[in-house]
Amino acid sequence: MIVGLHPPPSDPLLVHYYRSAFKTYLEQSGYSVSTQRMLPACIGEFLHYGRFTRLEEVSLPAILSFYExxxxxxxxxxxxxxxxxxxxxxxxxxxxxxxxxxxxGELLYNPMSGLRLRRVAGGNREPLSREEISALFSAAVSLKEQAMLHLFYSCGLRRSEAVRLKVSDVQVKYRLLYVRSGKGARRRVVPLTGAVAAALGAYLSQERPGGSGAFMLNQTGRPMSGNGYYLLLKEVVRRAGLHAEISPHYLRHSIATHLLGGGMDIENVREFLGHRCLESTQVYAKCNPDQLKDLWK
Known part of the structure; x- marks a missing residue:
């Protein structure tokens, strides 16, 4: 049963304590500043909604009620x-x-464990086809644009990871790309194919001004911002004649789907994307049902 739109106040001390403690945990774990603000606010609203006096009172029905x-x-x-x-x-x-x-150890049981919530209408997006990906690369007229597409598609980087990427993180000779500060402060190593390594190396040696620092620079020679990456991709998308909603994350979503469709094990795709749990990989990628059956045996 859904509680009314304006439930009575819960214990304000409980809400304040867990919001503050959760924010500290996120900060110490290396989450972004925006995440440190947003997630505790969401938890505070959940605790207020449920009118809990102790965290042990949280149950699966309470979570489902909040979700509805x-x-x-x-x-x-x-x-x-x-x-x-x-x-x-x-x-x-x-x-x-x-x-x-x-x-x-604060809770003996995670009430979210194994919970599968229905998808929200409007939350699904079809990944790009391989033909559409090819169209993007064909429309990329500079080495910089080619390198940008490889970062988000071939390497599966998040936009924030591309912003923080340094020249020293791209080891062309060894065909490796190091993500040293991924989501949740998780690090990973992305293997590069010969073609991808060559494309990234060509940008570094032929188009990018010399020196260390950020891997990709804007037109003024400053580190490329998240919005700069978005605008650069938007221009390539326009030339390719594809729909304007394509974002860097859309390319990441697409490579995950293509890897799974090509037979890569879902656990390896999880590591490639830098996800903490498999549930996240399933959200971003269209998983083959047979692969999931094998995984959960």
Missing amino acids: WLHIRPLKRGSGALSAMMISHYVYALKVFFHWQEQS
């Missing part, structure tokens, strides 16, 4: 309801929070 309530919760500013993307942020916050509580 998010679909009808009015916006705090303006009219309308929460977007599918925003609801997914709440779900992610709950997963991270209760995983932390279980791992730290």
